[in-house]
Amino acid sequence: MRSAKDFFAPLAVGAPTPVTEVPARPSRMIHFFDPSNPKMAAKVPDMVGVSDVLLGNLEDAVVADKKEAAREGLVQIAKDVDFGEHTQLWTRINSLDSPWVLDDLTRLVTEVGDQLDVIMVPKVQGPEDIHYIDRILAQLEAKGGVQRPILVHAILETARGMANVEEIAGASPRMQGISLGPADLAADRRMKTTRVGGGHPGYLVRQDPAKGLDGAPDYTGERSVFQQDLWHYTIARMVDACAMHGIFPFYGPFGDIKDTVACEDQFRNAFLLGCVGAWSLHPVQIEIAKKVFSPTAEDVAHARRVKEAMPDGRGAVMIDGKMEDDASFKQCMVVLELAERLSANDPELATMYEEA
Ligand SMILES: CC(=O)SCCNC(=O)CCNC(=O)[C@H](O)C(C)(C)COP(=O)(O)OP(=O)(O)OC[C@H]1O[C@@H](n2cnc3c(N)ncnc32)[C@H](O)[C@@H]1OP(=O)(O)O
Ligand SMILES: CC(=O)C(=O)O
Numbered sequence: 033m034r035s036a037k038d039f040f041a042p043l044a045v046g047a048p049t050p051v052t053e054v055p056a057r058p059s060r061m062i063h064f065f066d067p068s069n070p071k072m073a074a075k076v077p078d079m080v081g082v083s084d085v086l087l088g089n090l091e092d093a094v095v096a097d098k099k100e101a102a103r104e105g106l107v108q109i110a111k112d113v114d115f116g117e118h119t120q121l122w123t124r125i126n127s128l129d130s131p132w133v134l135d136d137l138t139r140l141v142t143e144v145g146d147q148l149d150v151i152m153v154p155k156v157q158g159p160e161d162i163h164y165i166d167r168i169l170a171q172l173e174a175k176g177g178v179q180r181p182i183l184v185h186a187i188l189e190t191a192r193g194m195a196n197v198e199e200i201a202g203a204s205p206r207m208q209g210i211s212l213g214p215a216d217l218a219a220d221r222r223m224k225t226t227r228v229g230g231g232h233p234g235y236l237v238r239q240d241p242a243k244g245l246d247g248a249p250d251y252t253g254e255r256s257v258f259q260q261d262l263w264h265y266t267i268a269r270m271v272d273a274c275a276m277h278g279i280f281p282f283y284g285p286f287g288d289i290k291d292t293v294a295c296e297d298q299f300r301n302a303f304l305l306g307c308v309g310a311w312s313l314h315p316v317q318i319e320i321a322k323k324v325f326s327p328t329a330e331d332v333a334h335a336r337r338v339k340e341a342m343p344d345g346r347g348a349v350m351i352d353g354k355m356e357d358d359a360s361f362k363q364c365m366v367v368l369e370l371a372e373r374l375s376a377n378d379p380e381l382a383t384m385y386e387e388a
């Protein structure tokens with residue numbers, strides 16, 4: 033463990049000073065594109081300002097013989113495209129045990145390090161993986177003359193990573209956030225779902241049987257079933273780990289692109305539990321994430337009323353028959369702060385909240 037007093041010192045001579053607070057930039061959707069796919073790459077400039085985060089994916093979903101093309105494609109995009117103030121450029125590098133990761137890091141950081149906001153690291157197993165990335169990034173930042181520290185995002189997609197999630201979240205001042213990786217995590221845990229995120233009709237709770245005429249349970253009657261959320265425990269624990277360390281939790285991918293309704297439900301569950309965003313794999317999911325991860329006009333209006341009724345956040349008042357006090361005031365401030373942050377980037381949302 034590093035001494036607290038050294039935690040914010042650069043890990044290489046000439047590397048930029050680490051941040052003491054992770055910038056809370058709007059990141060409602062992390063939109064994935066494959067930089068080796070010319071059709072997807074061509075769409076990137078038009079997605080600036082549409083997606084909060086554009087992520088050039090180098091890992092899974094990019095075939096082995098396209099790894100170099102994806103890396104070079106991303107370098108070119110980072111050089112050619114102006115991402116402006118409101119869209120961040122991220123990448124997902126290959127896993128730390130792969131033959132590509134060293135070149136991914138070396139090439140990207142020394143060539144376009146100042147354009148990259150966050151590097152997503154897949155299959156993080158424990159804090160030691162983050163310590164490795166922390167040091168090598170510092171060395172490469174120094175070599176490339178990078179001016180601001182590149183932040184790090186871990187994907188939670190192994191049982192060991194899950195068991196170490198709190199240590200991962202606090203492993204470096206570079207840690208920006210953590211995403212749930214439901215596909216690899218399901219495989220690693222030997223879960224028996226073949227879906228990429230989302231629920232499963234087999235994971236359910238069934239209503240008790242009604243009583244028959246003789247007062248005994250009638251096991252033959254109709255009984256409602258309630259599908260449960262396979263990911264509840266994992267997301268809730270990830271949210272706590274992130275909140276504890278002042279970093280941001282994200283739901284990951286929802287693979288059933290055509291099921292926009294269930295995607296919206298899964299995203300909203302994550303939003304309500306504390307996540308700030310989700311991944312978008314297809315352009316259709318950008319709008320879903322934008323809708324879900326922006327507070328509703330009703331919630332903003334309610335939060336404002338509570339703030340007006342309790343300007344200093346103390347005491348207890350009744351609003352619409354409900355008690356509001358210091359704690360619910362804080363809940364309302366979470367909503368208002370998020371609405372304010374998002375409005376600064378999104379004039380449409382700003383107008384909606386003004387009129388709420
Ligand atoms: C478990 C994990 O690790 S998840 C993360 C890794 N996976 C990914 O990154 C997957 C990213 N997404 C994709 O590869 C694709 O969206 C797929 C394979 C799911 C579907 O692709 P398609 O079958 O081409 O979808 P579809 O036909 O609806 O595409 C419509 C248009 O949107 C484009 N498009 C599709 N996905 C994207 C994207 N992520 N970004 C930009 N454009 C996209 C297509 O190129 C197509 O363009 P065109 O109209 O010029 O032909
Ligand atoms: C997100 C991811 O990489 C996974 O689900 O495996």
Ligand SMILES: [Mg+2]
Pocket residue numbers: 092154189213215216
């Ligand atoms: Mg994965």
